[in-house]
Amino acid sequence: xxxxxxxxxxxxxxxxxxxxxxxxxxxxxxxxxxxxxxxxxxxxxxxxxxxxxxxxxxxxxxxxxxxxxxxxxxxxxxxxxxxxxxxxxxxxxxxx
Amino acid sequence: xxxxxxxxxxxxxxxxxxxxxxxxxxxxxxxxxxxxxxxxxxxxxxxxxxxxxxxxxxxxxxxxxxxxxxxxxxxxxxxxxxxxxxxxxxxxxxxxxxxxxxxxxxxxxxxxxxxxxxxxxxxxxxxxxxxxxxxxxxxxxxxxxxxxxxxxxxxxxxxxxxxxxxxxxxxxxxxxxxxxxxxxxxxxxxxxxxxxxxxxxxxxxxxxxxxxxxxxxxxxxxxxxxxxxxxxxxxxxxxxxxxxxxxxxxxxxxxxxxxxxxxxxxxxxxxxxxxxxxxxxxxxxxxxxxxxxxxxxxxxxxxxxxxxxxxxxxxxxxxxxxxxxxxx
Amino acid sequence: xxxxxxxxxxxxxxxxxxxxxxxxxxxxxxxxxxxxxxxxxxxxxxxxxxxxxxxxxxxxxxxxxxxxxxxxxxxxxxxxxxxxxxxxxxxxxxxxxxxxxxxxxxxxxxxxxxxxxxxxxxxxxxxxxxxxxxxxxxxxxxxxxxxxxxxxxxxxxxxxxxxxx
Amino acid sequence: xxxxxxxxxxxxxxxxxxxxxxxxxxxxxxxxxxxxxxxxxxxxxxxxxxxxxxxxxxxxxxxxxxxxxxxxxxxxxxxxxxxxxxxxxxxxxxxxxxxx
Numbered sequence: 001x002x003x004x005x006x007x008x009x010x011x012x013x014x015x016x017x018x019x020x021x022x023x024x025x026x027x028x029x030x031x032x033x034x035x036x037x038x039x040x041x042x043x044x045x046x047x048x049x050x051x052x053x054x055x056x057x058x059x060x061x062x063x064x065x066x067x068x069x070x071x072x073x074x075x076x077x078x079x080x081x082x083x084x085x086x087x088x089x090x091x092x093x094x095x096x
Numbered sequence: 097x098x099x100x101x102x103x104x105x106x107x108x109x110x111x112x113x114x115x116x117x118x119x120x121x122x123x124x125x126x127x128x129x130x131x132x133x134x135x136x137x138x139x140x141x142x143x144x145x146x147x148x149x150x151x152x153x154x155x156x157x158x159x160x161x162x163x164x165x166x167x168x169x170x171x172x173x174x175x176x177x178x179x180x181x182x183x184x185x186x187x188x189x190x191x192x193x194x195x196x197x198x199x200x201x202x203x204x205x206x207x208x209x210x211x212x213x214x215x216x217x218x219x220x221x222x223x224x225x226x227x228x229x230x231x232x233x234x235x236x237x238x239x240x241x242x243x244x245x246x247x248x249x250x251x252x253x254x255x256x257x258x259x260x261x262x263x264x265x266x267x268x269x270x271x272x273x274x275x276x277x278x279x280x281x282x283x284x285x286x287x288x289x290x291x292x293x294x295x296x297x298x299x300x301x302x303x304x305x306x307x308x309x310x311x312x313x314x315x316x317x318x319x320x321x322x323x324x325x326x327x328x329x330x331x332x333x334x335x336x337x338x339x340x341x342x343x344x345x346x347x348x349x350x351x352x353x354x355x356x357x358x359x360x361x362x363x364x365x366x367x368x369x370x371x372x373x374x375x376x377x378x379x380x381x382x383x384x385x386x387x388x389x390x391x392x393x394x395x396x397x398x399x400x401x402x403x404x405x406x407x408x409x410x411x412x413x414x415x416x417x418x419x420x421x422x423x424x
Numbered sequence: 425x426x427x428x429x430x431x432x433x434x435x436x437x438x439x440x441x442x443x444x445x446x447x448x449x450x451x452x453x454x455x456x457x458x459x460x461x462x463x464x465x466x467x468x469x470x471x472x473x474x475x476x477x478x479x480x481x482x483x484x485x486x487x488x489x490x491x492x493x494x495x496x497x498x499x500x501x502x503x504x505x506x507x508x509x510x511x512x513x514x515x516x517x518x519x520x521x522x523x524x525x526x527x528x529x530x531x532x533x534x535x536x537x538x539x540x541x542x543x544x545x546x547x548x549x550x551x552x553x554x555x556x557x558x559x560x561x562x563x564x565x566x567x568x569x570x571x572x573x574x575x576x577x578x579x580x581x582x583x584x585x586x587x588x589x
Numbered sequence: 590x591x592x593x594x595x596x597x598x599x600x601x602x603x604x605x606x607x608x609x610x611x612x613x614x615x616x617x618x619x620x621x622x623x624x625x626x627x628x629x630x631x632x633x634x635x636x637x638x639x640x641x642x643x644x645x646x647x648x649x650x651x652x653x654x655x656x657x658x659x660x661x662x663x664x665x666x667x668x669x670x671x672x673x674x675x676x677x678x679x680x681x682x683x684x685x686x687x688x689x
Contacts, residue, residue, distance in 0.1 A: 302464025503634030
């Protein structure tokens with residue numbers, strides 16, 4: 001069984017690596033952010049599998065923390081003061 | 097099965113190093129921030145693979161809960177610097193090739209060579225592990241990491257609290273805090289999430305603090321989680337009471353260091369070395385320090401994200417109508 | 425009088441939830457765990473206390489028992505649907521944004537509905553304009569079944585619009 | 590192999606196509622909104638199957654509840670984030686992709 005857990009965890013890690021292409025490509029900031037969100041879900045799955053494979057359920061606590069916190073970065077992203085709009089006006093003043 | 101573990105570790109290491117390179121070399125700062133969030137995620141995986149679940153918990157709480165917000169808010173302050181990416185420099189073929197070669201060939205091969213070499217090494221000594229485990233009975237806790245952090249090497253932890261406080265004081269001396277987010281009310285969905293997750297975050301954080309006595313967990317993990325909770329509350333549209341910005345905030349931020357110093361002084365007066373707890377009180381003292389430190393760490397980390405002196409927030413908010421965007 | 429008992433039943437429910445979660449996470453078998461457990465739960469209750477309580481929508485148990493299998497079935501269908509589209513070489517997508525008029529009251533029922541929409545086959549709640557929900561659909565030719573979901577959610581929150589079906 | 594092990598194996602194998610579909614959708618789907626569909630549905634179903642698989646191996650009730658709680662939290666966070674991102678994209682004026 002342990003072999004299966006590890007094999008699945010390995011494949012999931014690979015999907016994160018492949019998904020990184022979306023972060024690199026973009027094209028918009030929103031695309032990048034949404035890819036990071038997908039990694040959160042995958043990481044939770046990997047941690048649950050690793051916890052089961054090593055029979056160390058303390059690892060599940062790490063998964064629980066990710067589950068609780070993955071929304072925070074994305075929520076900040078949508079709620080932050082829009083830098084593009086503020087820089088547009090600032091930019092005309094201090095263009096060098 | 098060993099091969100599966102090896103393959104997992106290899107890919108994890110290669111990805112971590114490549115990500116580190118990519119995010120440092122990224123000209124688009126927003127991209128760098130998202131890469132850093134992904135980096136933190138994989139780093140937490142790496143810590144669990146190294147058997148350091150304590151560190152993984154802290155990395156998960158800090159990486160997912162605080163760093164992302166800290167960097168995104170910081171990015172807003174770097175407005176004009178971020179404009180630089182829109183004036184692309186002409187790149188030669190060679191310049192474009194270098195990162196690809198680095199990430200595709202050099203980093204993986206160096207990692208593989210290093211890993212293979214490392215596997216040849218014999219572990220000569222397990223460090224102080226035996227010593228710590230033999231003294232665990234008198235430490236006042238059942239988790240070796242907690243025993244080291246709060247008893248055997250409590251001095252280090254005291255100084256760490258000092259460093260955190262110093263960092264906050266430096267941030268406060270640099271700038272005045274500005275409202276982190278849009279003044280307009282958040283989406284009801286975000287509000288609902290915040291209301292639902294906040295109590296759960298509090299309880300998980302308390303559970304982590306308690307677990308520190310016998311399993312991975314402890315004050316830093318609990319504090320980091322709690323500070324993420326504070327951020328989530330602000331994101332969900334709650335505002336902190338301005339009455340708290342003055343003395344209460346300072347006291348809460350400083351109490352972690354203060355309790356340490358008080359206990360050090362008390363042990364000194366009792367004729368022991370500083371922070372050399374009497375054996376029968378060790379458990380209670382450790383618990384007391386951890387509870388106070390949790391609150392202190394939570395407040396310091398959350399205040400650090402605000403990025404400036406908080407007293408000013410109440411002043412500017414009172415002066416200006418909430419609808420205006422004009423603090424910058 | 426009725427409001428008073430309502431307040432108490434809500435408090436007991438919340439306290440019960442907190443105690444349950446603490447037990448799940450720590451095992452709760454040692455007496456000393458309550459040294460941290462009691463202040464933690466007090467803090468959690470305080471955090472919940474400051475949530476504005478204008479809305480008074482309690483879940484109905486029969487509604488929940490009918491909702492869970494419906495939701496699980498639909499999310500499996502949703503997963504299979506999106507996976508099929510992702511694998512198919514021709515990428516069979518025909519997306520559109522449709523308007524859906526909400527009859528659910530604001531607050532928890534509406535939030536619950538918005539989140540459920542995003543987990544069901546082919547639909548994504550994109551924007552809420554007053555009582556009109558803009559839904560992004562993957563295939564404009566397929567009926568997204570949002571009315572059925574709305575009935576389920578209304579029943580779950582004991583709202584009249586879901587009662588008589 | 591016991592019965593529970595067979596069930597766990599099958600559920601884990603069943604979860605794999607959904608995780609792969611999530612990543613594939615992220616890369617292949619033409620616009621942000623479609624990618625959000627992949628994010629919320631495929632991966633959450635994959636995680637649900639993993640959680641279900643591990644429940645069959647759990648030692649006690651607490652573990653089962655912890656697993657279910659983790660899944661539920663990811664589910665709610667995923668749906669919320671999908672909505673927030675879609676809302677922000679619409680606010681920024683992103684047009685949705687269509688065949689015509």
